[in-house]
Amino acid sequence: MPAAAGGPVGAADQDNRASTAGYYSTSTAFLEALAEAGVSYIFANLGSDHPGLIEAYAQARAEGREDAFPRLIICPHETVALSAAHAYASVTRQPQAVIVHVGDGTQNLGGEVNNAMRGHIPVLIFAGASPYTQEGELPGGRTEFIHWIQDARDQRGILRGFVKYDNEIRTGRNVKQLVHRALQIARSDPAGPVYLVGAREVMEEPLEPYTVDPAQFRPVEPAALTAGVTREIATALARARHPLIVTSYLGRDPDAVPVLVDLAEQLAIGVLESAAFCVNFPGDHPLHCGYQFTTTGQNPALAQADVILVVDSHVPWIPATNRPAPDAAIYVIDIDPLRPTMPLWQVAARRFAAADSKVALEQIARLVRAENLAEAQVVERRRAEIAAANQARITALDALEQPEAGVITPRYLTACVRDLLAGTDSLVLTETITNYQIVAEHLRPSIPGSYLGSGGGSLGWTGGGAVGAKLASSAERAVVSLVGDGSYLFGVPASAQWVARRYNAPSLTVIYDNRGWAAPKFSTLRVHGHGAAAAADDFHVSFEPEADLPAIAAAAGGAYAVTAADPDELPQVLKDALAVVRGGRSAVVSVHLAPV
Numbered sequence: 001m002p003a004a005a006g007g008p009v010g011a012a013d014q015d016n017r018a019s020t021a022g023y024y025s026t027s028t029a030f031l032e033a034l035a036e037a038g039v040s041y042i043f044a045n046l047g048s049d050h051p052g053l054i055e056a057y058a059q060a061r062a063e064g065r066e067d068a069f070p071r072l073i074i075c076p077h078e079t080v081a082l083s084a085a086h087a088y089a090s091v092t093r094q095p096q097a098v099i100v101h102v103g104d105g106t107q108n109l110g111g112e113v114n115n116a117m118r119g120h121i122p123v124l125i126f127a128g129a130s131p132y133t134q135e136g137e138l139p140g141g142r143t144e145f146i147h148w149i150q151d152a153r154d155q156r157g158i159l160r161g162f163v164k165y166d167n168e169i170r171t172g173r174n175v176k177q178l179v180h181r182a183l184q185i186a187r188s189d190p191a192g193p194v195y196l197v198g199a200r201e202v203m204e205e206p207l208e209p210y211t212v213d214p215a216q217f218r219p220v221e222p223a224a225l226t227a228g229v230t231r232e233i234a235t236a237l238a239r240a241r242h243p244l245i246v247t248s249y250l251g252r253d254p255d256a257v258p259v260l261v262d263l264a265e266q267l268a269i270g271v272l273e274s275a276a277f278c279v280n281f282p283g284d285h286p287l288h289c290g291y292q293f294t295t296t297g298q299n300p301a302l303a304q305a306d307v308i309l310v311v312d313s314h315v316p317w318i319p320a321t322n323r324p325a326p327d328a329a330i331y332v333i334d335i336d337p338l339r340p341t342m343p344l345w346q347v348a349a350r351r352f353a354a355a356d357s358k359v360a361l362e363q364i365a366r367l368v369r370a371e372n373l374a375e376a377q378v379v380e381r382r383r384a385e386i387a388a389a390n391q392a393r394i395t396a397l398d399a400l401e402q403p404e405a406g407v408i409t410p411r412y413l414t415a416c417v418r419d420l421l422a423g424t425d426s427l428v429l430t431e432t433i434t435n436y437q438i439v440a441e442h443l444r445p446s447i448p449g450s451y452l453g454s455g456g457g458s459l460g461w462t463g464g465g466a467v468g469a470k471l472a473s474s475a476e477r478a479v480v481s482l483v484g485d486g487s488y489l490f491g492v493p494a495s496a497q498w499v500a501r502r503y504n505a506p507s508l509t510v511i512y513d514n515r516g517w518a519a520p521k522f523s524t525l526r527v528h529g530h531g532a533a534a535a536a537d538d539f540h541v542s543f544e545p546e547a548d549l550p551a552i553a554a555a556a557g558g559a560y561a562v563t564a565a566d567p568d569e570l571p572q573v574l575k576d577a578l579a580v581v582r583g584g585r586s587a588v589v590s591v592h593l594a595p596v
């Protein structure tokens, strides 16, 4: 009788082959290839499909060559695994890997796959597939009842709408080439997730050790603008009265930020960050025109602009409520400017150019300088105007950083976090949903690479994200997650906090705790402002009775757990929590805001 999944292994179904010393299989080659391609970590959730991988790791450890494989991080939930890989890859700009259990583990990855796609994250996801023999024909064939139940009709189809590439490993003979090619596709811009599956029999296939040359699988080189388009955009920006650059994720490559700063400074161009999930332009720069997410009002800089360069932006504006002037000349630069993965997307641009944003901005800035396109008087007047508007914006924001009637507001909380982190080496992850804009406006992150969001819309990213970000950071760097209470729960905090402790990746989590989901309430009010739900305040979004959110982290990961509601005490509460994190233990602070 075969052993049931999770059941004991009886004498009859245990493999009685002689010692497998020297065992080298598809699984071994697969793991070697990942390491050769620069993958440092595999974030894994294991199952009956993975004996080959488990054996390969044990063999490597027994033979003292564990370093030939990426380090395995066990994640009790797949959401945590993929979000950890996502954040690790964001910080290091190196591809990472995730291993999950057949179709079931694949489904548990859930929306994190779309986050990786929208965040342009190079990650290889591998899942086993149900064995395809059942009478003992091949090693690895079916031996557990679950092998029939887990069989999926179209396992690769689960992720096909959300990955750049998917394939099945059909033999070990070319598994290395397959892994390298998959990662080559994942890393080439627009970077994104790729998915490989392999059944047990294939992953058990004995092989002669072999090598491939990873240098043959480099990602595609960055693309440049043509000379004509470079000139057209440079000239348009230089002649504009009110030029504006709108960006969301140019700062994914932190080295691109100083290039944008150079171009903006040469011509005194204002920069608007729209639905930004990284630092694209220093928040303290006088040419900064602010942040917008789901902004209801018309942005004045956008309305005034006569030439707009949209560079690396999924959502440069929401046209129903906030749009450029009809006669504005719009240019779009992006490695994937038409966004075929977004079924509906349109910007009324004069020119769409497919190029690497850093390379393109360097080209434009170089031409502006070489041909002296900046008209000094015009540029200086504009520089002063934008700086004055920027200063007025910040002064107005500063005035709002007060608690209201003894209640902590999101603006006050964010100001406290900003002051806490001032001058320290820190990395902030944000998943603050209806407070995204407030967090950006009051934090005003300035150091490239010091602020990250998922880039997608599937909640729960910061749980595992903080683990991956910390593993990718130095011991001194504090990782701080700012997260809505709903998003905290989506992140499977019991799993995330357990992983953080087990792998020594402590972080500070600050929960913007309004005891519910403000977002669906606000969505309803946008569509039914005077409807029955609004009249009765009946939105089904409250989390009463309240859960003790930090206590989940304490129970699962030994975290320091606090709830704060007093505005006066808040700065000290945050300071104590950060000190705990610096001491090597995670801390979770739930900060009570006004309830939804």
Ligand SMILES: Cc1ncc(C[n+]2csc(CCOP(=O)(O)OP(=O)(O)O)c2C)c(N)n1
Binding pocket: 111, 431, 432, 433, 434, 435, 457, 458, 459, 483, 484, 485, 486, 487, 488, 490, 514, 516, 517, 518, 519, 520, 596
């Ligand atoms: C995986 C997933 N499920 C559901 C949603 C829909 N959704 C969008 S925002 C939101 C509420 C988020 O709550 P919270 O993090 O507390 O932020 P708040 O809205 O209170 O600011 C929900 C449920 C989503 N985006 N992703």
Ligand SMILES: [Mg+2]
Binding pocket: 484, 485, 486, 512, 513, 514, 515, 516, 517, 518
């Ligand atoms: Mg909430």
